[in-house]
Amino acid sequence: MDLKNAIVRARRGLREERRLYVVAVTSLAVAFICLGATLLGVTNLDAAATRWGQSGRITVFLKDGADAQDVAQLRVVLEGLADVEAVTHVTPSQARNSFLEEADVGADLSALPSDVFPASLEVTLVNGVTRERGESIASRLAQFRAVSDVESYGAWFQKLDQLLWGARMLALGLALLVMFCVVAVIGNTIRLAVARRRQEIEVMKLCGATNGFVRGPFVLEGMFQGFASALVAVLALLVGYLALHESVDSTLAALTGSRVVFLGAWTLVALLVGGALIGAIGSAVSVRRYLSV
Amino acid sequence: MQETKVVRPFPFFRAGARASQPQLSKPILVLEDVYKFFRPDQPTLRGVDLKVERGEFAFITGPSGAGKSTLLKLVYRELTVDEGRVLFCGRDICRLTDKSIPFLRRNLGVVFQDFRIIDHWTVFENVAVALEIVSMPKRLIRSRVAEALERVGLAGRGPELITNLSGGEQQRVAVARAIVPEPALILADEPTGNLDPHLAIDILTLFEEINSTGTTVLFATHDHSLISKRDHRLISIDEGRVLESQQGLKHWPGSGIHTMAG
Numbered sequence: 309m310d311l312k313n314a315i316v317r318a319r320r321g322l323r324e325e326r327r328l329y330v331v332a333v334t335s336l337a338v339a340f341i342c343l344g345a346t347l348l349g350v351t352n353l354d355a356a357a358t359r360w361g362q363s364g365r366i367t368v369f370l371k372d373g374a375d376a377q378d379v380a381q382l383r384v385v386l387e388g389l390a391d392v393e394a395v396t397h398v399t400p401s402q403a404r405n406s407f408l409e410e411a412d413v414g415a416d417l418s419a420l421p422s423d424v425f426p427a428s429l430e431v432t433l434v435n436g437v438t439r440e441r442g443e444s445i446a447s448r449l450a451q452f453r454a455v456s457d458v459e460s461y462g463a464w465f466q467k468l469d470q471l472l473w474g475a476r477m478l479a480l481g482l483a484l485l486v487m488f489c490v491v492a493v494i495g496n497t498i499r500l501a502v503a504r505r506r507q508e509i510e511v512m513k514l515c516g517a518t519n520g521f522v523r524g525p526f527v528l529e530g531m532f533q534g535f536a537s538a539l540v541a542v543l544a545l546l547v548g549y550l551a552l553h554e555s556v557d558s559t560l561a562a563l564t565g566s567r568v569v570f571l572g573a574w575t576l577v578a579l580l581v582g583g584a585l586i587g588a589i590g591s592a593v594s595v596r597r598y599l600s601v
Numbered sequence: 602m603q604e605t606k607v608v609r610p611f612p613f614f615r616a617g618a619r620a621s622q623p624q625l626s627k628p629i630l631v632l633e634d635v636y637k638f639f640r641p642d643q644p645t646l647r648g649v650d651l652k653v654e655r656g657e658f659a660f661i662t663g664p665s666g667a668g669k670s671t672l673l674k675l676v677y678r679e680l681t682v683d684e685g686r687v688l689f690c691g692r693d694i695c696r697l698t699d700k701s702i703p704f705l706r707r708n709l710g711v712v713f714q715d716f717r718i719i720d721h722w723t724v725f726e727n728v729a730v731a732l733e734i735v736s737m738p739k740r741l742i743r744s745r746v747a748e749a750l751e752r753v754g755l756a757g758r759g760p761e762l763i764t765n766l767s768g769g770e771q772q773r774v775a776v777a778r779a780i781v782p783e784p785a786l787i788l789a790d791e792p793t794g795n796l797d798p799h800l801a802i803d804i805l806t807l808f809e810e811i812n813s814t815g816t817t818v819l820f821a822t823h824d825h826s827l828i829s830k831r832d833h834r835l836i837s838i839d840e841g842r843v844l845e846s847q848q849g850l851k852h853w854p855g856s857g858i859h860t861m862a863g
């Protein structure tokens with residue numbers, strides 16, 4: 309196939325059918341924005357989960373009347389573990405103070421007595437310790453005499469995992485839907501373009517053009533539409549991200565300690581290349597069907 | 602007839618292949634006992650035998666609906682025969698695969714009554730398309746198109762839009778497109794049907810000039826005023842059969858020709 313000639317013809321086609329193609333690209337861009345927004349959600353959830361998953365934490369709540377000797381022994385044991393990075397002893401009054409600081413509740417809670425807050429050991433695990441390892445350490449810690457309760461945040465992680473799984477499924481479903489839309493919409497515009505250029509096609513075939521020569525420009529036009537739709541969507545999402553991320557960031561940082569991130573480089577590449585590829589497929593299927601020769 | 606003048610820039614039927622010497626010495630077109638049915642009981646062509654030598658100019662005539670267009674379509678493989686064979690340069694084109702048909706058509710130039718040129722393209726673009734499909738370099742295309750436009754009397758008119766041209770000029774553009782790849786055979790299907798009588802003579806003369814450089818021309822027309830002005834070979838189709846005269850209408854055997862081709 310003569311690529312240079314196909315590009316020249318495709319450019320001409322894009323110029324001549326620009327109204328038709330602008331409509332197609334606009335509607336497909338909306339579809340891509342939905343997909344991109346979902347992917348943005350997945351990316352952020354994933355980033356948060358990774359961050360929290362890596363900085364593993366175990367909170368060991370101590371019994372009210374725990375023997376100081378037992379607590380000290382527990383600390384020694386904990387600090388001896390290779391997986392443990394640091395152990396901090398939090399007294400009830402420290403716990404009360406940090407709670408009052410963080411919880412920005414309107415009501416006046418300063419009357420809260422410190423003995424509603426149990427003393428605890430905050431155990432920070434070494435970066436990269438798996439969640440399973442954290443769980444097993446937590447279950448062993450529960451057997452110590454001074455310990456009343458151990459929180460390893462397992463249930464919380466499970467919830468996050470479920471959320472992440474749901475978001476991924478949603479993104480996958482949307483991706484399939486968008487794929488279908490691209491094939492259908494581009495297939496349809498190419499069908500119209502083929503009908504409008506029937507005369508030219510007939511002339512080219514009469515002069516001895518091969519099927520590939522006739523089809524090439526249409527495939528390129530479909531490819532361009534797919535790519536342009538994805539690009540418009542990515543740019544729209546980027547503009548939205550830049551406009552909103554600062555205000556969202558401060559809230560999110562206070563809530564979870566993480567920041568909003570934009571789509572990763574590979575996701576962007578996948579969106580753009582995928583858009584172009586599916587566009588090309590959609591138009592190839594369409595010309596094959598409507599350019600019977 | 603001078604075979605050396607037939608320039609054949611394009612691969613013969615398939616990429617990379619050239620017409621061999623034996624192929625060049627064969628008649629350019631042979632129809633052997635060709636049948637074409639559009640309805641099972643009534644064949645449009647019945648047992649057509651025809652031989653066209655290289656460099657010939659022949660009229661194909663017959664009343665409307667006689668099957669002139671059908672015969673030409675069999676040659677450029679718009680249609681396939683139901684029985685018999687069509688040999689182009691000794692090769693049976695009915696057996697060509699769909700993939701090979703473009704390579705057959707690059708050896709043919711076809712001109713129609715309704716011009717079949719693209720209105721929103723320029724004159725140059727309409728002619729150049731016949732060379733672009735074979736991926737010829739741009740510079741070569743420019744010089745060959747200019748040359749072809751000169752041959753049809755449209756020198757320097759390349760940048761003009763088709764809509765600004767008269768009917769006769771539009772048909773000249775179509776002729777330029779047909780001759781620009783320098784095909785061995787030109788098929789003209791009533792090329793003067795939409796033109797005034799004096800323009801019709803101009804176009805006929807143009808085809809004769811093309812023929813004088815060695816290109817074989819089959820000129821289908823039902824216009825007797827045109828045929829009677831020349832002494833070319835006359836192939837007449839009537840009721841699906843071919844009747845022939847080697848030297849124009851005057852030498853037609855018998856007197857039935859006027860009612861037959863009327």
Ligand SMILES: Nc1ncnc2c1ncn2[C@@H]1O[C@H](COP(=O)(O)OP(=O)(O)O)[C@@H](O)[C@H]1O
Nearest residue numbers: 639640645663664665666667668669670671672
């Ligand atoms: N595609 C077709 N389908 C059915 N009948 C056809 C078709 N093409 C031609 N015919 C019939 O074949 C006959 C010859 O047509 P054509 O070759 O166009 O005649 P001419 O060109 O001599 O006027 C006509 O009767 C026409 O109705």
Ligand SMILES: [Mg+2]
Nearest residue numbers: 669670790791
């Ligand atoms: Mg006809």
